[in-house]
Amino acid sequence: MSRYLGKSLFLLLTVLASLTGGLLSCSQYSTKPVSKGYHNLTAHYNAYVIARDQINQAEQILFQARQENYNQLLPILLPVDSMLIQSVKPQLDDAIKKASLIPERHQNSQWLDDAYILIGRARLIKQDLPNAIEVFKYVNTKGTNDDDKHTALVGLMRAYIEATDYTNALNVAEYLRNQPLNKVNTRDFYLTKAYLHERQGEYATAAGILDATFPALKKGESTARLHLIAGQLYDLIGQPAKAVDHYRQVLKSRPSYDQSFYANLYAIQSSGLTGDKKRMAQSEEMFDKLLNDRKNVDLKDKVYFTMGLLEARSGRIDKAIKFYSQSIQAAGANTNQVPYTYLEIGKLYFEKKADYDHAKVYYDSALALLPKQSPDYAALVTRKKTLDEFVQYKTTIRTDDSLLTLSKMDPPALDKLLDKAIAQRERDDKAQVALAQQIVDRATGGTSNSVPGATNSNLQPAERWALYNPIALSQGKQEFLVRWGNRLLEDNWRRSNKEASVAIAAVNSPVSGASPANSVNPNSPLQQLDVSGAPAPSNAPVDSRKTQRDAMMAKIPFTKEAQAGANQRIENALYKLGKLYKFDLNQPADAIPTFEQLLTRYPNTLQKPEIYYLLYLSNEQVGKSSSWKDKLIAEYPNTSYARLTGQTVTHTSNSEVQANKTYTDIYELYKANNTTEALTRADNALSSLAGTQLEDKLALLRVMLVGKVKGVDAYRQALTEFVRDYPASQLLPHVKEMQAAADQTTAKRK
Known part of the structure; x- marks a missing residue:
C-alpha cells in the first residue's frame, strides 16, 4: 500500500513539473518554438481575427451609409466623418481593445505588427488622427516585416491627407514609390495617392493614377464608384471622350441603381462636349426613357437639370432656363439638387445675359439652400455681395431721382399723386387682409386661429400655406420673375407705364435717403402677419390720410440741403456703380455710360481725375478710341492717374537736383511765415x-x-485732394491723421 501511494505521489509531481515547465516555456518573451506557436495561435484567433472583422464590418457599414452628392466631384476615398462614425464607434472601440491584447500578452507573436496596424486603422476611422499617425509611425520604425511596414506607411499617408498635411503625405508617397510593394499595398497606395492629388485639385494626375489602379480591382459597387469618379475627373480636365468611356465602365461593374442612373446622365453631358451628333440624337430618347421610368420619380429633377445643362452648352439660354425651372418644380421634398439648379440659372443671367437683377435673385435662393461646405459656397458669397451692392446703387439712384422729380412738381399735382397712392394702398391692404383670411379659413376650416399651415398636419403638402414651404416660395418668386421681371414691391407694379408708380414707390421706399449709405435694402419690407394671418397694424388705430400724406411729404427733398443730400447720394452711387461695372462685373461697356452720366450731372465731382482715367481704360478695353487720356493729362497733369497713363512730364538728368532746390526755396519761405508767396510758388512748381x-x-x-492762407475748409479740401491724387504715397498715413484732426476741429466748432 505504501509502495502504491509512493508511486502515485511521484506521478503527480512529475505531471505538475511538466505543466509548470510548459507554462514557463510559453512566456510571451520566449523564443522557443512551443511558446511562439502558442502565442501565434492565441493572438491570431482570440484577438486579431475578431478585431479585423469588426473594423472591416464598420468600414462596410460606413460605405453603405454614405451620402453621395452627385452634384459635386465625389471623393476617391470616403473622408473621415465624425458624425457618421457614431453608429460604429462602440464597434471600433472594442476592436481596439481586442487588438491591444496582442502587444499586452503576445509580444513574441507574428501578429504584433498586424495588431498595431488594426489599431491605427480604427483610430483613423474614429478621426483620432494624432494617435493614428503615431501608431503607423511606430510600425514603420519597430516593425519586423516589410509588407507590414508598407501597409503602415499607406495608412500614415492617408492619415496625413485627412489632417490636410499634404507635404508629409507627399513625402511618404515619394518614399513608397520606390519600394517593392505587394499587390494589396500597391492597390491601396495608388488609391490613396490618387485621393491626395484629387484633394489638391490635381485632377489629371488623380485620373491617371486611377486608370493604373483599375486592373487590380474586382467588379462591384466600390469599383463602379471609382469609374464614376474617373469620368468626373476627365470631364473637369476637358477630356469628355475618356469620361464617356469610364461612365460606360460603370454600367459593366455591377453598380448600384443611383450609380447607373448618374453614369447615364454624365455620359449624355460629356457627349454634348464631344460633338458626337449620333450620341446627342440618342440622348433625347434616353431622356424620355429616364423621365418615363417609374423608378426615377424622385430623380426627375436631375434629368431636367441635365437637359438644361446641355441646352446651355449649346448656347440656347432661354431653353436651358426653362428646363432648369422644370427641374426645380420636379424637386418635391428632396431639395439636394435645387441650390445647384438655382446656381446655374444665376450664372446664365450673370454671364450670358448680364441681367444682374435676375442673377441676384437666383444667387440669393442658391445661397439659402447650398451647404456651407460646398466648394461653390465661398465664391457664391463673394458674387452675391457684388450683386447686393449693384442693386443697392441702382436703387439709390432710382429712388433719389424719383424724389427729386417729386420735389419739382406743382403742389396740386403732387397732392393728387399722393392721394392716389394712399387710396391704392388702402385698397391693397384690404385685398391682402381678405386673401390672408381666405388662406386661414382654408387651412383651419374656419375654426382655428393658429398660424396657417403650421399646425394642421391633416393637410396635404400642396395644400399647406406656401410661405411655410421654402421650395414653393422660391418657385413662386421665379415664376413671378419670368412673367413680370424684377419689380419693386410697390403699388401698381403691373403697369407698363412705371413713371407714376416709381414716384409713389420713392415716397414709400425705406431707402429714400434715410438708410445708411452701406445698407442693402432694395425693396420695402413685407408686412408682418399676426397669428390669425392678417396683416399686423403698424399703428393702432390706422393712420389718417393726413398722417400718411405728411409721412410721404417728409421724404421728399424740398429744401436745398435735402436736395444736395439726394444729389450727393446719386453721385456716390454712380461712381461706385461705374467701378462695379468696370472691376467686379468686368463690363467696361456698361461702365462707360455710367461714368459719362456722372460727369454730365456732376461736372465738379472730386473723383474727376480717377473717372477720366477709368474712362480711358474702359474705352481701350472695348477697342474704342477716346480723348479721355488727353483730357486727364491736360486738366490734371500732376495726379497719380496722369502718371499711370505713361504720358507724364519728362525730366532731364538734373531734374532731381532742380526739384530739391525748388522745394528748399519754398520751404524756407514757409519757415519765414511768408505763406502767401510760398503758396503761389508751390502752385506754380x-x-x-x-x-x-x-x-x-x-x-x-x-x-x-x-491751411494757413485759406482756412480750415480749404485745408480739408486740399487734404482730400491729396489722398485722391497720391494713393501710393508713403506720406498717406500722416495725411490721414491730419484729416482726422481737421475733422475733429470742425466738429468742435459746430
Whole structure:
C-alpha cells in the first residue's frame, strides 16, 4: 500500500513539473518554438481575427451609409466623418481593445505588427488622427516585416491627407514609390495617392493614377464608384471622350441603381462636349426613357437639370432656363439638387445675359439652400455681395431721382399723386387682409386661429400655406420673375407705364435717403402677419390720410440741403456703380455710360481725375478710341492717374537736383511765415516737379500752406485732394491723421 501511494505521489509531481515547465516555456518573451506557436495561435484567433472583422464590418457599414452628392466631384476615398462614425464607434472601440491584447500578452507573436496596424486603422476611422499617425509611425520604425511596414506607411499617408498635411503625405508617397510593394499595398497606395492629388485639385494626375489602379480591382459597387469618379475627373480636365468611356465602365461593374442612373446622365453631358451628333440624337430618347421610368420619380429633377445643362452648352439660354425651372418644380421634398439648379440659372443671367437683377435673385435662393461646405459656397458669397451692392446703387439712384422729380412738381399735382397712392394702398391692404383670411379659413376650416399651415398636419403638402414651404416660395418668386421681371414691391407694379408708380414707390421706399449709405435694402419690407394671418397694424388705430400724406411729404427733398443730400447720394452711387461695372462685373461697356452720366450731372465731382482715367481704360478695353487720356493729362497733369497713363512730364538728368532746390526755396519761405508767396510758388512748381521723388512732398507742403492762407475748409479740401491724387504715397498715413484732426476741429466748432 505504501509502495502504491509512493508511486502515485511521484506521478503527480512529475505531471505538475511538466505543466509548470510548459507554462514557463510559453512566456510571451520566449523564443522557443512551443511558446511562439502558442502565442501565434492565441493572438491570431482570440484577438486579431475578431478585431479585423469588426473594423472591416464598420468600414462596410460606413460605405453603405454614405451620402453621395452627385452634384459635386465625389471623393476617391470616403473622408473621415465624425458624425457618421457614431453608429460604429462602440464597434471600433472594442476592436481596439481586442487588438491591444496582442502587444499586452503576445509580444513574441507574428501578429504584433498586424495588431498595431488594426489599431491605427480604427483610430483613423474614429478621426483620432494624432494617435493614428503615431501608431503607423511606430510600425514603420519597430516593425519586423516589410509588407507590414508598407501597409503602415499607406495608412500614415492617408492619415496625413485627412489632417490636410499634404507635404508629409507627399513625402511618404515619394518614399513608397520606390519600394517593392505587394499587390494589396500597391492597390491601396495608388488609391490613396490618387485621393491626395484629387484633394489638391490635381485632377489629371488623380485620373491617371486611377486608370493604373483599375486592373487590380474586382467588379462591384466600390469599383463602379471609382469609374464614376474617373469620368468626373476627365470631364473637369476637358477630356469628355475618356469620361464617356469610364461612365460606360460603370454600367459593366455591377453598380448600384443611383450609380447607373448618374453614369447615364454624365455620359449624355460629356457627349454634348464631344460633338458626337449620333450620341446627342440618342440622348433625347434616353431622356424620355429616364423621365418615363417609374423608378426615377424622385430623380426627375436631375434629368431636367441635365437637359438644361446641355441646352446651355449649346448656347440656347432661354431653353436651358426653362428646363432648369422644370427641374426645380420636379424637386418635391428632396431639395439636394435645387441650390445647384438655382446656381446655374444665376450664372446664365450673370454671364450670358448680364441681367444682374435676375442673377441676384437666383444667387440669393442658391445661397439659402447650398451647404456651407460646398466648394461653390465661398465664391457664391463673394458674387452675391457684388450683386447686393449693384442693386443697392441702382436703387439709390432710382429712388433719389424719383424724389427729386417729386420735389419739382406743382403742389396740386403732387397732392393728387399722393392721394392716389394712399387710396391704392388702402385698397391693397384690404385685398391682402381678405386673401390672408381666405388662406386661414382654408387651412383651419374656419375654426382655428393658429398660424396657417403650421399646425394642421391633416393637410396635404400642396395644400399647406406656401410661405411655410421654402421650395414653393422660391418657385413662386421665379415664376413671378419670368412673367413680370424684377419689380419693386410697390403699388401698381403691373403697369407698363412705371413713371407714376416709381414716384409713389420713392415716397414709400425705406431707402429714400434715410438708410445708411452701406445698407442693402432694395425693396420695402413685407408686412408682418399676426397669428390669425392678417396683416399686423403698424399703428393702432390706422393712420389718417393726413398722417400718411405728411409721412410721404417728409421724404421728399424740398429744401436745398435735402436736395444736395439726394444729389450727393446719386453721385456716390454712380461712381461706385461705374467701378462695379468696370472691376467686379468686368463690363467696361456698361461702365462707360455710367461714368459719362456722372460727369454730365456732376461736372465738379472730386473723383474727376480717377473717372477720366477709368474712362480711358474702359474705352481701350472695348477697342474704342477716346480723348479721355488727353483730357486727364491736360486738366490734371500732376495726379497719380496722369502718371499711370505713361504720358507724364519728362525730366532731364538734373531734374532731381532742380526739384530739391525748388522745394528748399519754398520751404524756407514757409519757415519765414511768408505763406502767401510760398503758396503761389508751390502752385506754380507742382507741374514742373511732376514725376520726381519730391512731388508728393511738395504737394503736402502746399496743403499745409493752404491751411494757413485759406482756412480750415480749404485745408480739408486740399487734404482730400491729396489722398485722391497720391494713393501710393508713403506720406498717406500722416495725411490721414491730419484729416482726422481737421475733422475733429470742425466738429468742435459746430
